[in-house]
Amino acid sequence: MSYFRSFTSLLPSLGLVISLASLPSCGSRSESDKPDTKQTAEVPTTPAPVDSLKLKLAIMRRDSLRADSIAKKNGQLPGAILPGHRIVAFYGNIRAKGMGILGREPKEKMFRKFEGVLKEWQAADSSLPVQPALHSVTITAQGAAGKDGKYRLMNSKATIEETISWAKEHNCILFLDVQVGLSDLEHELHKLEPYLKDPIVHMGIDPEFAMKTKGVRPGKKIGTYDAKDVNYAINFLARIVSENNLPPKVLTVHRFTQGMITNYKNIKLDPRVQVVMHMDGWGNPTLKKDSYHDYIQTQPVQYTGFKLFYEYDPRPAPHHMMTAKEVLAELTPKPLYVQYQ
Template identity: 85%
Template sequence: MALQRDSLKADSIARKNGQLPGALLPGHRIVAFYGNIRSKGMGILGREPKDQMMRKFDKVLAEWQAADPSLPVMPALHSVTITAQGAAGADGKYRLMNSKSTIEETRAWAKQKNAILFLDVQVGLSDLEHELPKLTEYLKDPTIHLGIDPEFAMQTKGVRPGKKIGTYDAKDVNYAINFLARIVSENHLPPKILMVHRFTQGMLTNYKNIKLDPRVQVIMDMDGWGNPTLKKDSYKAYVEKQPVQYTGFKLFYEYDIKPKGSHLMTPQEVLTELNPKPLYVQYQ
């Protein structure tokens, strides 16, 4: 019997400047609206009626394109698809996956917009090995990418989501990279993007052990909220000082303006005050 070839150990990966054909980064800046189309509370994606939200999105995309004409803006919808829960559920894992119809409707919204789609995963007391395979069929779509959120990864904490900030280790991120790389190889797809949320030191351990693969482009996204000074400090501490590959930055329509004297940073501020300039920007 012939040995089955492991698609992760692909015979040859055509590289051009270390880039595979169809790689979105660093040739674009991705600007994403985050949330869930069925939830008003999770982010801008579901907070407003669809048409109103899309008009707002168009305005934001135009602002980013004007702020840096050198880089084409790529719109993205970033949908929380497996969501941490306050209730344990039948198997005690504190997470729930969106219905197929919700995922398909979100995919349709993205296609209408010529946007890429991120499926975001909050594992609760489960783990990536059990959750990511549920998304395999969707990830075979070349326009669909993945986000993982350590804040709600509670296995090592042993408490339900929301009690403490969760954590991933490099080995978890490597699992996600390998998972995506295999889908890319087996389905002859352009590289996938893996976005990892981060706003504290403890949310990601042993970052130096993350093993990059040209089939997967990794974004570390600084997603803390608060006044601009605090956000910039967090970006410097956890993204600039512990770089993995590409960087992201999150803006919160509701929470960034809460502290007294605070405001939502403009595209111009983000580009002039953060180094490196983030190639992924998310609005919640």
């Protein structure tokens, strides 16, 4: 459905008034009613300029209210993925073997493994259909400052488009993940807007590598986002949904420490964006379950996620990577987003 109505219906709410000149009647007029032809014609006044920012904000407020109304009536907006599905994702970068299972193995071998994982999750919980996903680190924190000193690098257009084609070939949705380094979301997210207009493309933000408030390069400390940063990402995605008549976007927010997200109670939800707080830590099952409890379960936002690491969770022996059945049996609430790295 469209979130828009005619431009003119918004003008009164913006304090813009169109003045219409009085029109003469069709009947005859007396001499006193006739215009004085010797008078100088009145010069039309110039219409007041439209405040484009004010108009844009008014549209966003209206669309937000309309989305809230639809969600309250129907439970959610049409096309919403959660909570009617469980998203299962492979994470990484198709150009990097070291970032995760996505890219670590040859494409066809990786997708055969992925198919097995999807079947495992569907067997573990037949009540929810599994939505396969690729989660691609698209703006990546760097050890080198780069020309602008921001310690981050964006994938090429060719790499992003190839990743999108992989997703479409295998009926996956796609998450574009953002690690801002010493930059910030305001300067990075707009770079992804052309891709986010595609209904299958969603977004992740990773506070671990958000270093602006830390003042050091990525990797030296664990970074942080405040609720206002998460809200910025939500509003950014909500606008794209409204402007392009899209189903709701999913936003994943990585977290595995207390300090990675501050003021979580101030995160403002919007039906156009489904927020997943994603437990991103690696280690033995007990440690992972404790982190999920402390930073996800006891500090709820909307939906929850859980990450499994092929390389790091099994170390040291006899630890192991949790199975789908173990995750569902031992975590409350049961995560609706599961990611493999």
